[in-house]
Amino acid sequence: MQHLLSAGDLTRDEALLILDTARELSQVSERSVKKLPTLRGRTVVNLFYEDSTRTRISFEAAAKRMSADVINFSARGSSVSKGESLKDTALTLQAMGADGVVIRHSAPGAARRLADWVDGVVINAGDGTHEHPTQALLDAYTMRERLGRVEGLRVAIVGDIRHSRVARSNVLLLTTLGAEVTLVAPPTLLPVSVDTWPCAVSYDLDEVLPKSDVVMMLRVQAERMHSSFFPSAREYSRRYGLDADRLARMADHAIVMHPGPMVRGMEISAEVADSARSTVTEQVTNGVSVRMAVLYLLLGGAIHRPGNQGEPR
Amino acid sequence: MHAHNHAGGERPDQRRAVLEGPEISRALTRIAHEILERTKGGHDLTLLGIRTGGVPLAQRLAERIERVEQRPVPWGALDITMYRDDLRLAPARALGSTDIPPEGVDGRTVVLVDDVLFSGRTVRAALDALNDLGRPRAVQLAVLVDRGHRELPIRADYVGKNLPTSLRESVTVLLEELHGRDAVLIGPAKPRPGAPESAAATPGGAR
Numbered sequence: 461m462q463h464l465l466s467a468g469d470l471t472r473d474e475a476l477l478i479l480d481t482a483r484e485l486s487q488v489s490e491r492s493v494k495k496l497p498t499l500r501g502r503t504v505v506n507l508f509y510e511d512s513t514r515t516r517i518s519f520e521a522a523a524k525r526m527s528a529d530v531i532n533f534s535a536r537g538s539s540v541s542k543g544e545s546l547k548d549t550a551l552t553l554q555a556m557g558a559d560g561v562v563i564r565h566s567a568p569g570a571a572r573r574l575a576d577w578v579d580g581v582v583i584n585a586g587d588g589t590h591e592h593p594t595q596a597l598l599d600a601y602t603m604r605e606r607l608g609r610v611e612g613l614r615v616a617i618v619g620d621i622r623h624s625r626v627a628r629s630n631v632l633l634l635t636t637l638g639a640e641v642t643l644v645a646p647p648t649l650l651p652v653s654v655d656t657w658p659c660a661v662s663y664d665l666d667e668v669l670p671k672s673d674v675v676m677m678l679r680v681q682a683e684r685m686h687s688s689f690f691p692s693a694r695e696y697s698r699r700y701g702l703d704a705d706r707l708a709r710m711a712d713h714a715i716v717m718h719p720g721p722m723v724r725g726m727e728i729s730a731e732v733a734d735s736a737r738s739t740v741t742e743q744v745t746n747g748v749s750v751r752m753a754v755l756y757l758l759l760g761g762a763i764h765r766p767g768n769q770g771e772p773r
Numbered sequence: 774m775h776a777h778n779h780a781g782g783e784r785p786d787q788r789r790a791v792l793e794g795p796e797i798s799r800a801l802t803r804i805a806h807e808i809l810e811r812t813k814g815g816h817d818l819t820l821l822g823i824r825t826g827g828v829p830l831a832q833r834l835a836e837r838i839e840r841v842e843q844r845p846v847p848w849g850a851l852d853i854t855m856y857r858d859d860l861r862l863a864p865a866r867a868l869g870s871t872d873i874p875p876e877g878v879d880g881r882t883v884v885l886v887d888d889v890l891f892s893g894r895t896v897r898a899a900l901d902a903l904n905d906l907g908r909p910r911a912v913q914l915a916v917l918v919d920r921g922h923r924e925l926p927i928r929a930d931y932v933g934k935n936l937p938t939s940l941r942e943s944v945t946v947l948l949e950e951l952h953g954r955d956a957v958l959i960g961p962a963k964p965r966p967g968a969p970e971s972a973a974a975t976p977g978g979a980r
Contacts, residue, residue, distance in 0.1 A: 477867060484852070484868040493905040498855040756855075761865035 463575045463582040464754055467593040468632035475636055479601050481753035482746070488525060489748060499528035502759050505558040507549070507574075508585075509535040509565040514720055514744060515585050515595075519562045522751035528759070531558070546570065550577045560759050563587070581758045589623045589684060595719055596629035598750040600637055602743050603674055606715050611638035616668045618644040618700060619678030619727050622651045623685070626719045627678060631659050644668050646700065648689040649680075665700055669709050676717040677702050677727045693726060703729040707737065715739050788945065788960030792934060797917065797955045800933035801830065804915055805837035807931050812882050817910065819881045820848040823899050824869040826888030827851075829950035830917060834886060847874035851885070856898035871902070878907040884931075888946040890916040893927035918957055920944050 461474055470478075488496055504523040508516050516532070523530045533553070540549060546565070553561060560581040563571050568590035575582040586592040600610050607613060615634055621627045621643050628651075631641050641659040643650065654661055662668050669675065680696065690696045702716060710716075716728075716738045724730045732738060792800070809815050815838060822831030828850045835848040852869035860866070885899050896914060903912060915931035920938040938944060938959065945958045 481868050484870055487871065491906065495905070496855045497901070498860065757865045759865075760855075760860055761863055762861055 464593050465571050465584045466591050467596045467629035472636050478597055478753050482601055482749040485752045486749040495525055497527050498760050499526040502528045502559045503557055504528045504560045505531045505533055505553050507533050507561050507563045512564050518747040519751050521748050522755055526752055526755055547577055550574050554578045586625055590625050591629045592625040593629050594751055595626050596633040598743055598747040599630055600633055601746045601750050602739050613639040613673045614671055615639050615641045615674040616644050616672040617676045620649050620680045621645045622649045623681040624678050631657050642668050646690055669706055673714050679723055697726055701727050702732050704731045707732050788958040790956045790958050792957035794955035801833050802837055804931045805834050817881045818846055819883050821851045821883055821885055823887040824850055824852045826946055827886040829948045831886040847876045849874045851899055851902055853898040853902050856901045858894055878909045880910050882911045883909040884913045884915050886915045888917050889944050890919045890929050891922055893923045893925035896927050897925050
Protein backbone atom coordinates (compact mmCIF):
# COMPACT_ATOMS: atom_id res chain seq x y z
CA MET A 461 0.00 0.00 0.00
CA GLN A 462 1.82 3.11 -1.21
CA HIS A 463 -1.10 5.52 -1.51
CA LEU A 464 -4.77 5.47 -0.52
CA LEU A 465 -6.60 6.48 -3.70
CA SER A 466 -9.57 4.13 -3.89
CA ALA A 467 -11.37 1.93 -1.40
CA GLY A 468 -11.35 -0.65 -4.19
CA ASP A 469 -7.55 -0.88 -4.10
CA LEU A 470 -7.63 -2.31 -0.58
CA THR A 471 -7.48 -6.05 -0.11
CA ARG A 472 -9.47 -7.56 2.70
CA ASP A 473 -6.30 -7.98 4.78
CA GLU A 474 -5.18 -4.40 4.21
CA ALA A 475 -8.60 -3.04 5.14
CA LEU A 476 -8.69 -5.15 8.31
CA LEU A 477 -5.16 -4.03 9.20
CA ILE A 478 -6.30 -0.41 8.97
CA LEU A 479 -9.38 -1.11 11.11
CA ASP A 480 -7.38 -3.05 13.73
CA THR A 481 -4.71 -0.35 13.85
CA ALA A 482 -7.41 2.30 14.22
CA ARG A 483 -8.83 0.39 17.15
CA GLU A 484 -5.50 0.47 18.99
CA LEU A 485 -5.00 4.12 18.13
CA SER A 486 -8.45 5.05 19.44
CA GLN A 487 -6.98 4.46 22.92
CA VAL A 488 -4.70 7.45 22.39
CA SER A 489 -7.69 9.77 22.11
CA GLU A 490 -8.80 8.69 25.59
CA ARG A 491 -5.48 9.34 27.33
CA SER A 492 -4.38 12.50 29.09
CA VAL A 493 -1.49 12.86 26.61
CA LYS A 494 -3.26 12.59 23.24
CA LYS A 495 -0.10 12.29 21.23
CA LEU A 496 2.26 9.70 19.80
CA PRO A 497 5.77 10.55 18.58
CA THR A 498 5.54 8.22 15.59
CA LEU A 499 5.39 10.73 12.71
CA ARG A 500 7.83 13.25 14.18
CA GLY A 501 9.60 15.04 11.38
CA ARG A 502 7.11 14.00 8.71
CA THR A 503 5.23 16.76 6.89
CA VAL A 504 1.63 16.28 5.79
CA VAL A 505 -0.02 18.80 3.47
CA ASN A 506 -3.80 19.12 3.46
CA LEU A 507 -4.50 20.21 -0.11
CA PHE A 508 -8.16 21.20 -0.23
CA TYR A 509 -9.71 22.45 -3.45
CA GLU A 510 -13.26 21.99 -2.18
CA ASP A 511 -14.84 23.35 0.95
CA SER A 512 -14.67 20.90 3.78
CA THR A 513 -14.78 21.24 7.51
CA ARG A 514 -14.95 17.85 9.09
CA THR A 515 -12.63 15.97 6.77
CA ARG A 516 -9.91 18.60 6.85
CA ILE A 517 -10.10 19.03 10.63
CA SER A 518 -10.21 15.27 11.08
CA PHE A 519 -7.07 14.76 8.99
CA GLU A 520 -5.40 17.65 10.77
CA ALA A 521 -6.21 16.27 14.23
CA ALA A 522 -5.06 12.79 13.17
CA ALA A 523 -1.73 14.04 11.81
CA LYS A 524 -1.11 16.19 14.87
CA ARG A 525 -1.86 13.35 17.27
CA MET A 526 0.85 11.40 15.48
CA SER A 527 3.25 14.40 15.81
CA ALA A 528 3.46 15.15 12.08
CA ASP A 529 3.84 18.72 10.90
CA VAL A 530 0.66 19.82 9.13
CA ILE A 531 0.41 22.45 6.43
CA ASN A 532 -3.09 23.46 5.41
CA PHE A 533 -3.60 24.65 1.89
CA SER A 534 -6.97 25.73 0.64
CA ALA A 535 -7.46 26.77 -2.95
CA ARG A 536 -9.35 29.87 -1.98
CA GLY A 537 -7.04 32.84 -1.46
CA SER A 538 -4.02 30.95 -2.80
CA SER A 539 -2.05 30.89 -6.04
CA VAL A 540 -4.75 28.61 -7.43
CA SER A 541 -7.09 31.59 -7.70
CA LYS A 542 -4.36 33.17 -9.84
CA GLY A 543 -4.57 30.25 -12.26
CA GLU A 544 -1.94 27.80 -11.04
CA SER A 545 -2.56 24.23 -12.19
CA LEU A 546 -2.83 21.22 -9.88
CA LYS A 547 0.44 19.89 -11.23
CA ASP A 548 2.38 23.06 -10.51
CA THR A 549 0.89 23.31 -7.04
CA ALA A 550 1.84 19.68 -6.43
CA LEU A 551 5.43 20.24 -7.57
CA THR A 552 5.66 23.29 -5.31
CA LEU A 553 4.54 21.24 -2.34
CA GLN A 554 7.02 18.55 -3.20
CA ALA A 555 9.83 21.07 -3.42
CA MET A 556 8.88 22.14 0.11
CA GLY A 557 9.43 18.59 1.31
CA ALA A 558 5.92 17.23 1.84
CA ASP A 559 6.05 13.53 2.77
CA GLY A 560 2.32 13.09 2.39
CA VAL A 561 -0.46 14.97 0.59
CA VAL A 562 -4.11 14.70 1.59
CA ILE A 563 -6.11 15.92 -1.38
CA ARG A 564 -9.74 16.96 -1.76
CA HIS A 565 -10.66 18.02 -5.28
CA SER A 566 -13.82 18.45 -7.33
CA ALA A 567 -12.46 16.45 -10.27
CA PRO A 568 -12.79 12.65 -10.21
CA GLY A 569 -9.34 11.08 -10.52
CA ALA A 570 -7.46 14.12 -9.18
CA ALA A 571 -5.83 12.07 -6.43
CA ARG A 572 -4.57 9.44 -8.86
CA ARG A 573 -3.13 12.10 -11.17
CA LEU A 574 -1.39 13.70 -8.21
CA ALA A 575 0.15 10.35 -7.23
CA ASP A 576 1.87 10.25 -10.62
CA TRP A 577 3.39 13.68 -10.12
CA VAL A 578 4.69 13.64 -6.56
CA ASP A 579 7.09 11.25 -4.85
CA GLY A 580 5.34 11.27 -1.51
CA VAL A 581 2.28 9.46 -0.25
CA VAL A 582 -1.11 10.60 -1.61
CA ILE A 583 -4.32 10.14 0.35
CA ASN A 584 -7.62 10.74 -1.41
CA ALA A 585 -9.89 12.81 0.83
CA GLY A 586 -12.64 13.00 -1.79
CA ASP A 587 -12.32 13.49 -5.56
CA GLY A 588 -15.54 14.88 -6.95
CA THR A 589 -18.29 12.30 -7.22
CA HIS A 590 -15.75 9.49 -7.43
CA GLU A 591 -14.37 8.24 -4.09
CA HIS A 592 -13.78 9.03 -0.43
CA PRO A 593 -11.96 5.99 0.92
CA THR A 594 -11.29 7.18 4.49
CA GLN A 595 -15.03 7.85 4.91
CA ALA A 596 -15.78 4.26 3.92
CA LEU A 597 -13.11 3.04 6.34
CA LEU A 598 -14.55 5.02 9.23
CA ASP A 599 -18.04 3.79 8.36
CA ALA A 600 -16.84 0.18 8.38
CA TYR A 601 -15.04 0.88 11.67
CA THR A 602 -18.23 2.30 13.19
CA MET A 603 -20.26 -0.76 12.08
CA ARG A 604 -17.64 -3.01 13.63
CA GLU A 605 -17.72 -1.12 16.93
CA ARG A 606 -21.54 -1.00 17.11
CA LEU A 607 -22.45 -4.39 15.67
CA GLY A 608 -19.24 -6.35 16.25
CA ARG A 609 -18.55 -7.24 12.63
CA VAL A 610 -18.87 -6.14 9.04
CA GLU A 611 -18.99 -9.54 7.37
CA GLY A 612 -22.55 -10.63 6.66
CA LEU A 613 -24.12 -7.29 7.57
CA ARG A 614 -26.94 -6.06 5.35
CA VAL A 615 -26.28 -2.41 4.61
CA ALA A 616 -28.72 -0.06 2.88
CA ILE A 617 -27.25 3.12 1.40
CA VAL A 618 -30.08 5.55 0.78
CA GLY A 619 -30.30 8.78 -1.16
CA ASP A 620 -28.24 10.64 -3.72
CA ILE A 621 -26.03 7.77 -4.87
CA ARG A 622 -25.34 9.40 -8.22
CA HIS A 623 -23.35 12.28 -6.79
CA SER A 624 -21.94 10.41 -3.83
CA ARG A 625 -18.29 9.44 -3.51
CA VAL A 626 -19.18 8.05 -0.10
CA ALA A 627 -21.57 5.52 -1.65
CA ARG A 628 -19.06 4.27 -4.22
CA SER A 629 -16.24 3.90 -1.67
CA ASN A 630 -18.57 2.18 0.77
CA VAL A 631 -19.87 -0.27 -1.82
CA LEU A 632 -16.30 -1.22 -2.78
CA LEU A 633 -14.98 -1.53 0.77
CA LEU A 634 -18.01 -3.17 2.37
CA THR A 635 -18.15 -5.75 -0.44
CA THR A 636 -14.46 -6.53 0.12
CA LEU A 637 -15.23 -6.99 3.82
CA GLY A 638 -18.14 -9.34 3.09
CA ALA A 639 -21.19 -7.15 3.71
CA GLU A 640 -24.25 -7.15 1.44
CA VAL A 641 -25.00 -3.66 0.19
CA THR A 642 -28.31 -2.44 -1.23
CA LEU A 643 -28.52 0.99 -2.80
CA VAL A 644 -31.88 2.72 -2.37
CA ALA A 645 -32.68 5.78 -4.46
CA PRO A 646 -35.03 7.16 -7.08
CA PRO A 647 -33.89 6.01 -10.54
CA THR A 648 -32.70 9.50 -11.40
CA LEU A 649 -30.29 9.54 -8.46
CA LEU A 650 -28.55 6.28 -9.36
CA PRO A 651 -25.35 6.38 -11.38
CA VAL A 652 -25.64 5.24 -14.99
CA SER A 653 -23.19 2.38 -14.46
CA VAL A 654 -24.81 1.08 -11.28
CA ASP A 655 -25.47 -2.35 -12.83
CA THR A 656 -21.70 -2.94 -12.82
CA TRP A 657 -21.42 -2.24 -9.08
CA PRO A 658 -21.20 -5.27 -6.77
CA CYS A 659 -24.47 -4.55 -4.95
CA ALA A 660 -28.26 -4.73 -5.16
CA VAL A 661 -30.48 -1.80 -6.13
CA SER A 662 -33.96 -0.89 -4.92
CA TYR A 663 -36.31 2.03 -5.47
CA ASP A 664 -38.39 1.26 -2.40
CA LEU A 665 -37.03 2.27 1.00
CA ASP A 666 -39.90 0.76 2.99
CA GLU A 667 -39.24 -2.63 1.48
CA VAL A 668 -35.51 -2.59 2.31
CA LEU A 669 -35.66 -1.01 5.81
CA PRO A 670 -36.82 -3.98 7.92
CA LYS A 671 -34.19 -6.23 6.34
CA SER A 672 -31.23 -3.96 7.06
CA ASP A 673 -28.68 -3.99 9.90
CA VAL A 674 -27.29 -0.63 8.85
CA VAL A 675 -29.11 2.23 7.14
CA MET A 676 -26.78 4.86 5.77
CA MET A 677 -28.49 8.08 4.75
CA LEU A 678 -26.85 10.37 2.20
CA ARG A 679 -27.31 14.07 1.68
CA VAL A 680 -28.86 15.28 -1.59
CA GLN A 681 -25.94 17.14 -3.10
CA ALA A 682 -27.77 20.11 -4.57
CA GLU A 683 -24.45 21.83 -5.34
CA ARG A 684 -23.54 19.11 -7.83
CA MET A 685 -26.96 19.08 -9.52
CA HIS A 686 -27.26 20.96 -12.77
CA SER A 687 -30.78 19.83 -13.56
CA SER A 688 -33.69 18.63 -11.52
CA PHE A 689 -33.61 15.01 -10.40
CA PHE A 690 -36.85 14.84 -8.42
CA PRO A 691 -40.09 16.86 -8.44
CA SER A 692 -39.77 18.52 -5.03
CA ALA A 693 -37.84 18.30 -1.80
CA ARG A 694 -41.06 17.43 -0.04
CA GLU A 695 -41.77 14.49 -2.28
CA TYR A 696 -38.19 13.26 -1.99
CA SER A 697 -38.36 13.48 1.77
CA ARG A 698 -41.66 11.57 1.85
CA ARG A 699 -40.33 8.67 -0.18
CA TYR A 700 -36.67 8.52 0.79
CA GLY A 701 -36.33 10.45 4.05
CA LEU A 702 -35.82 8.61 7.34
CA ASP A 703 -38.30 9.73 9.98
CA ALA A 704 -39.44 8.31 13.31
CA ASP A 705 -42.12 6.10 11.70
CA ARG A 706 -39.62 4.46 9.43
CA LEU A 707 -37.08 4.17 12.27
CA ALA A 708 -39.68 2.21 14.24
CA ARG A 709 -39.94 -0.29 11.40
CA MET A 710 -36.22 -1.05 11.44
CA ALA A 711 -34.78 -4.07 13.28
CA ASP A 712 -34.13 -3.42 16.97
CA HIS A 713 -30.37 -3.70 16.66
CA ALA A 714 -30.10 -1.72 13.40
CA ILE A 715 -28.18 1.55 13.33
CA VAL A 716 -28.56 4.77 11.36
CA MET A 717 -25.46 6.32 9.83
CA HIS A 718 -24.84 9.59 8.03
CA PRO A 719 -21.51 10.87 6.69
CA GLY A 720 -22.50 14.48 7.31
CA PRO A 721 -23.26 17.25 6.75
CA MET A 722 -26.92 16.42 7.42
CA VAL A 723 -29.88 18.32 6.08
CA ARG A 724 -32.41 17.81 8.83
CA GLY A 725 -35.95 17.52 7.54
CA MET A 726 -34.77 16.41 4.11
CA GLU A 727 -33.09 12.98 4.12
CA ILE A 728 -33.24 12.54 7.89
CA SER A 729 -35.59 13.95 10.52
CA ALA A 730 -34.15 15.73 13.56
CA GLU A 731 -35.70 13.09 15.80
CA VAL A 732 -33.84 10.29 14.01
CA ALA A 733 -30.58 12.23 13.80
CA ASP A 734 -30.57 12.75 17.56
CA SER A 735 -31.73 9.24 18.50
CA ALA A 736 -29.54 6.69 20.23
CA ARG A 737 -29.61 4.58 17.06
CA SER A 738 -27.81 7.30 15.14
CA THR A 739 -24.00 7.02 15.00
CA VAL A 740 -23.34 10.43 13.47
CA THR A 741 -21.09 11.79 16.22
CA GLU A 742 -19.35 8.44 16.71
CA GLN A 743 -18.50 8.48 13.03
CA VAL A 744 -16.72 11.79 13.52
CA THR A 745 -14.74 10.48 16.51
CA ASN A 746 -13.89 7.26 14.70
CA GLY A 747 -12.78 9.26 11.68
CA VAL A 748 -9.80 10.61 13.60
CA SER A 749 -8.69 7.12 14.69
CA VAL A 750 -9.07 5.70 11.19
CA ARG A 751 -7.11 8.56 9.64
CA MET A 752 -4.39 8.15 12.26
CA ALA A 753 -4.16 4.51 11.24
CA VAL A 754 -3.96 5.38 7.54
CA LEU A 755 -1.29 8.01 8.16
CA TYR A 756 0.69 5.62 10.34
CA LEU A 757 0.54 2.73 7.89
CA LEU A 758 1.47 4.92 4.91
CA LEU A 759 3.98 7.26 6.54
CA GLY A 760 5.14 5.54 9.73
CA GLY A 761 7.53 3.04 8.22
CA ALA A 762 10.06 3.28 5.44
CA ILE A 763 8.56 5.24 2.54
CA HIS A 764 9.13 3.70 -0.82
CA ARG A 765 10.36 6.34 -3.21
CA PRO A 766 11.55 5.68 -6.72
CA GLY A 767 15.32 5.44 -6.60
CA ASN A 768 15.89 4.87 -2.92
CA GLN A 769 14.22 1.52 -2.20
CA GLY A 770 12.75 2.49 1.12
CA GLU A 771 15.95 3.67 2.78
CA PRO A 772 15.48 6.15 5.61
CA ARG A 773 16.03 9.68 4.54
CA MET B 774 4.25 -14.42 13.82
CA HIS B 775 7.97 -14.34 13.41
CA ALA B 776 8.44 -16.11 16.66
CA HIS B 777 6.35 -18.96 15.42
CA ASN B 778 8.54 -19.35 12.41
CA HIS B 779 11.62 -19.44 14.56
CA ALA B 780 9.97 -21.68 17.07
CA GLY B 781 8.90 -23.98 14.29
CA GLY B 782 12.59 -24.72 13.96
CA GLU B 783 13.88 -23.12 10.80
CA ARG B 784 17.36 -24.26 11.74
CA PRO B 785 16.88 -26.32 14.87
CA ASP B 786 20.18 -28.12 14.49
CA GLN B 787 22.14 -24.89 14.74
CA ARG B 788 20.60 -23.74 17.99
CA ARG B 789 21.29 -25.06 21.47
CA ALA B 790 19.21 -24.60 24.60
CA VAL B 791 20.91 -22.74 27.43
CA LEU B 792 17.85 -22.69 29.69
CA GLU B 793 15.02 -25.21 29.83
CA GLY B 794 11.57 -25.07 31.43
CA PRO B 795 12.47 -25.86 35.07
CA GLU B 796 15.36 -23.37 35.11
CA ILE B 797 13.15 -20.64 33.65
CA SER B 798 10.52 -21.44 36.26
CA ARG B 799 13.09 -21.23 39.11
CA ALA B 800 14.49 -17.95 37.76
CA LEU B 801 11.00 -16.40 37.67
CA THR B 802 10.27 -17.57 41.21
CA ARG B 803 13.51 -15.96 42.40
CA ILE B 804 12.71 -12.71 40.56
CA ALA B 805 9.23 -12.65 42.11
CA HIS B 806 10.79 -12.86 45.58
CA GLU B 807 13.38 -10.21 44.72
CA ILE B 808 10.66 -7.86 43.52
CA LEU B 809 8.74 -8.32 46.79
CA GLU B 810 11.90 -7.72 48.80
CA ARG B 811 12.99 -4.63 46.88
CA THR B 812 9.50 -3.09 46.87
CA LYS B 813 8.94 -3.94 50.55
CA GLY B 814 5.93 -6.16 50.01
CA GLY B 815 4.88 -4.68 46.69
CA HIS B 816 1.75 -2.85 47.82
CA ASP B 817 1.73 -0.37 44.95
CA LEU B 818 3.24 -2.77 42.44
CA THR B 819 2.14 -3.00 38.78
CA LEU B 820 3.78 -5.40 36.33
CA LEU B 821 3.82 -4.42 32.66
CA GLY B 822 5.04 -6.92 30.09
CA ILE B 823 6.55 -5.54 26.90
CA ARG B 824 4.89 -7.07 23.82
CA THR B 825 5.16 -9.81 22.89
CA GLY B 826 7.61 -11.89 24.92
CA GLY B 827 7.32 -9.88 28.12
CA VAL B 828 3.57 -10.31 28.51
CA PRO B 829 3.41 -13.99 29.56
CA LEU B 830 6.41 -13.39 31.81
CA ALA B 831 4.63 -10.49 33.54
CA GLN B 832 1.59 -12.70 34.03
CA ARG B 833 3.70 -15.51 35.50
CA LEU B 834 5.48 -13.13 37.89
CA ALA B 835 2.11 -11.72 38.99
CA GLU B 836 0.86 -15.27 39.70
CA ARG B 837 3.96 -16.11 41.72
CA ILE B 838 3.74 -12.91 43.78
CA GLU B 839 0.05 -13.53 44.37
CA ARG B 840 0.82 -17.03 45.62
CA VAL B 841 3.31 -15.68 48.17
CA GLU B 842 1.40 -12.60 49.31
CA GLN B 843 -2.17 -13.92 48.99
CA ARG B 844 -3.36 -10.85 47.10
CA PRO B 845 -3.68 -10.04 43.42
CA VAL B 846 -1.03 -7.98 41.66
CA PRO B 847 -2.16 -5.81 38.72
CA TRP B 848 -0.41 -6.71 35.50
CA GLY B 849 -0.77 -5.58 31.90
CA ALA B 850 0.82 -5.32 28.50
CA LEU B 851 2.72 -2.48 26.85
CA ASP B 852 3.03 -2.20 23.08
CA ILE B 853 5.99 -0.03 22.18
CA THR B 854 5.72 -0.08 18.38
CA MET B 855 4.86 3.61 18.05
CA TYR B 856 7.88 4.58 20.17
CA ARG B 857 10.54 2.50 18.40
CA ASP B 858 13.58 4.29 17.03
CA ASP B 859 13.84 1.98 14.01
CA LEU B 860 10.31 2.41 12.60
CA ARG B 861 11.64 3.99 9.43
CA LEU B 862 13.96 1.10 8.64
CA ALA B 863 11.08 -1.19 7.68
CA PRO B 864 7.53 -0.95 6.36
CA ALA B 865 4.97 0.09 8.99
CA ARG B 866 4.40 -2.66 11.52
CA ALA B 867 1.09 -3.89 12.87
CA LEU B 868 0.34 -2.62 16.36
CA GLY B 869 -0.18 -4.77 19.42
CA SER B 870 -2.57 -3.74 22.15
CA THR B 871 -1.58 -1.87 25.27
CA ASP B 872 -3.58 -3.07 28.26
CA ILE B 873 -3.12 -1.04 31.41
CA PRO B 874 -4.79 -2.48 34.53
CA PRO B 875 -7.58 -0.32 35.99
CA GLU B 876 -5.29 0.92 38.79
CA GLY B 877 -3.36 2.87 36.14
CA VAL B 878 0.31 3.74 36.49
CA ASP B 879 0.17 7.06 38.36
CA GLY B 880 2.00 6.85 41.68
CA ARG B 881 2.70 3.13 41.33
CA THR B 882 5.91 1.15 41.22
CA VAL B 883 5.91 -0.18 37.69
CA VAL B 884 8.11 -3.16 36.88
CA LEU B 885 8.65 -3.49 33.12
CA VAL B 886 9.09 -7.11 32.11
CA ASP B 887 10.80 -8.34 28.94
CA ASP B 888 12.29 -11.59 27.75
CA VAL B 889 15.69 -10.45 26.47
CA LEU B 890 17.70 -7.33 27.35
CA PHE B 891 20.07 -6.54 24.49
CA SER B 892 20.81 -3.02 23.22
CA GLY B 893 18.36 -1.39 25.62
CA ARG B 894 16.47 0.31 22.80
CA THR B 895 13.23 -1.54 23.47
CA VAL B 896 13.39 -0.48 27.11
CA ARG B 897 14.07 3.13 26.05
CA ALA B 898 10.93 2.98 23.90
CA ALA B 899 8.97 1.43 26.77
CA LEU B 900 10.03 4.25 29.11
CA ASP B 901 8.78 6.79 26.57
CA ALA B 902 5.49 4.93 26.14
CA LEU B 903 5.05 4.78 29.91
CA ASN B 904 5.73 8.49 30.17
CA ASP B 905 2.72 9.19 27.94
CA LEU B 906 0.48 6.95 30.06
CA GLY B 907 1.12 8.61 33.39
CA ARG B 908 3.67 9.23 36.11
CA PRO B 909 4.72 6.13 38.04
CA ARG B 910 6.42 6.61 41.42
CA ALA B 911 9.28 4.42 40.23
CA VAL B 912 10.05 2.23 37.23
CA GLN B 913 12.11 -0.95 37.45
CA LEU B 914 13.10 -3.54 34.87
CA ALA B 915 12.95 -7.33 35.05
CA VAL B 916 14.30 -9.52 32.23
CA LEU B 917 14.59 -13.25 31.80
CA VAL B 918 17.90 -13.03 29.92
CA ASP B 919 20.51 -10.26 29.81
CA ARG B 920 22.71 -10.92 26.81
CA GLY B 921 24.85 -7.77 27.08
CA HIS B 922 25.87 -5.40 24.25
CA ARG B 923 24.05 -2.38 25.61
CA GLU B 924 23.87 0.66 23.35
CA LEU B 925 22.13 2.91 25.89
CA PRO B 926 22.72 3.58 29.60
CA ILE B 927 20.09 1.07 30.75
CA ARG B 928 20.39 -1.83 33.20
CA ALA B 929 17.99 -4.37 34.63
CA ASP B 930 16.96 -4.47 38.29
CA TYR B 931 16.07 -8.17 38.13
CA VAL B 932 17.80 -10.66 35.83
CA GLY B 933 16.87 -14.31 35.32
CA LYS B 934 20.19 -15.21 33.74
CA ASN B 935 23.18 -13.26 32.50
CA LEU B 936 24.11 -14.79 29.18
CA PRO B 937 27.44 -13.65 27.71
CA THR B 938 26.97 -13.70 23.92
CA SER B 939 28.72 -12.47 20.83
CA LEU B 940 27.01 -10.27 18.25
CA ARG B 941 27.33 -13.18 15.83
CA GLU B 942 24.84 -15.09 17.95
CA SER B 943 21.10 -14.72 18.38
CA VAL B 944 19.10 -15.43 21.51
CA THR B 945 15.58 -16.81 21.18
CA VAL B 946 13.19 -17.13 24.09
CA LEU B 947 10.39 -19.65 23.66
CA LEU B 948 7.44 -19.48 26.02
CA GLU B 949 4.72 -22.02 26.62
CA GLU B 950 1.94 -19.44 26.06
CA LEU B 951 3.31 -18.27 22.70
CA HIS B 952 5.31 -21.18 21.30
CA GLY B 953 4.13 -24.22 23.23
CA ARG B 954 7.38 -24.79 25.11
CA ASP B 955 9.71 -22.97 27.51
CA ALA B 956 13.37 -22.61 26.48
CA VAL B 957 16.13 -20.11 25.82
CA LEU B 958 18.12 -20.94 22.68
CA ILE B 959 21.38 -19.58 21.30
CA GLY B 960 22.04 -19.83 17.58
CA PRO B 961 23.84 -18.04 14.79
CA ALA B 962 22.63 -14.48 14.16
CA LYS B 963 20.30 -13.91 11.25
CA PRO B 964 20.74 -10.84 9.12
CA ARG B 965 18.45 -8.20 10.57
CA PRO B 966 16.80 -5.37 8.69
CA GLY B 967 18.44 -2.00 9.20
CA ALA B 968 21.80 -1.35 10.74
CA PRO B 969 23.63 -4.51 11.82
CA GLU B 970 24.12 -3.06 15.32
CA SER B 971 20.47 -2.08 15.65
CA ALA B 972 19.19 -3.98 18.57
CA ALA B 973 15.47 -3.64 18.48
CA ALA B 974 14.76 -7.11 17.24
CA THR B 975 11.57 -8.82 16.24
CA PRO B 976 9.49 -9.04 19.41
CA GLY B 977 9.47 -12.57 20.65
CA GLY B 978 11.89 -13.55 17.94
CA ALA B 979 15.60 -14.00 17.87
CA ARG B 980 17.75 -11.23 19.27
